[in-house]
Amino acid sequence: MKRNTWQREAVRDALGSNEGFVSAQGLHQGLREAGSSIGLATVYRALADLATEGEADSLQSDQGESLYRACTPGQHHHHLICRNCGLTVEIEADAVEAWAHEVASDNGFTQASHIVDVFGLCARCSASPAALGHGA
Amino acid sequence: MKRNTWQREAVRDALGSNEGFVSAQGLHQGLREAGSSIGLATVYRALADLATEGEADSLQSDQGESLYRACTPGQHHHHLICRNCGLTVEIEADAVEAWAHEVASDNGFTQASHIVDVFGLCARCSASPAALGHGA
């Protein structure tokens, strides 16, 4: 049986109140700082569950860290992510979906799935080179 | 000065003689079994160098492992990867490149880059359900 725990809710809530992708550890730290006594392992579990149930999307950062973000459930979409501030925009890509399946078929592949994410600098970060953090 | 060592060559060679993506540790193990006395750290270094120089492509496995594969140097391309046997086909996707930049621009993003990989089952694995290992 699946129980209804405040911890699960806390993670879901923290995820929903975040604009970009967050790491499990970052989320845990944020919750702790907000006064919660939630455990790290629980955050990992909750995030894994959320991702499995389709309520959260996950991707891997450059360093191999898993990042999570709340997403529109039951809808296939991709992400446009700001490399600097983490701002994330959900994007749809019917054309890309079609292309992926076509390419797969052309090569005899079946059961095609795909990973498609676009990284860049959002308008604000593009306009603020100083914020890029590589100031000499 | 950059030296010409047999280790670097061994890694490059091992990478080239492999059809799909390999993990650093897998490659190291393979070289060891082939009689080489190359060290694990050296394999990591060589792979990182190769990837930096554009002679190898890298992607992250589901478990967060970094996988490498030899690729056509200096050319931007993506991959169609068999989920079962690892067979990899290089694919070009001008349309997707254009789409990615367009979507980024539409949302005010600059310096767009993207991750695009397609997974599926290759013709052989599609025809051999028994090989999928989850016989039920």
Next chain:
DNA sequence: CGCCATACTGATAACGACAATCAACACGCG
């Protein structure tokens, strides 16, 4: 309302991948 079974929690240990360390070494050059 209180009890019980059990799913869940959370601190910690284990684990795996990877990076850093550092002495020994080999390559290339004079």
Next chain:
DNA sequence: CGCGTGTTGATTGTCGTTATCAGTATGGCG
């Protein structure tokens, strides 16, 4: 041949994630 230095490789450390396991809270039921 001998020197300088980039490279190697065994080992250690770091970091993210998962497993462990006893304690706890949840929710159904008497």
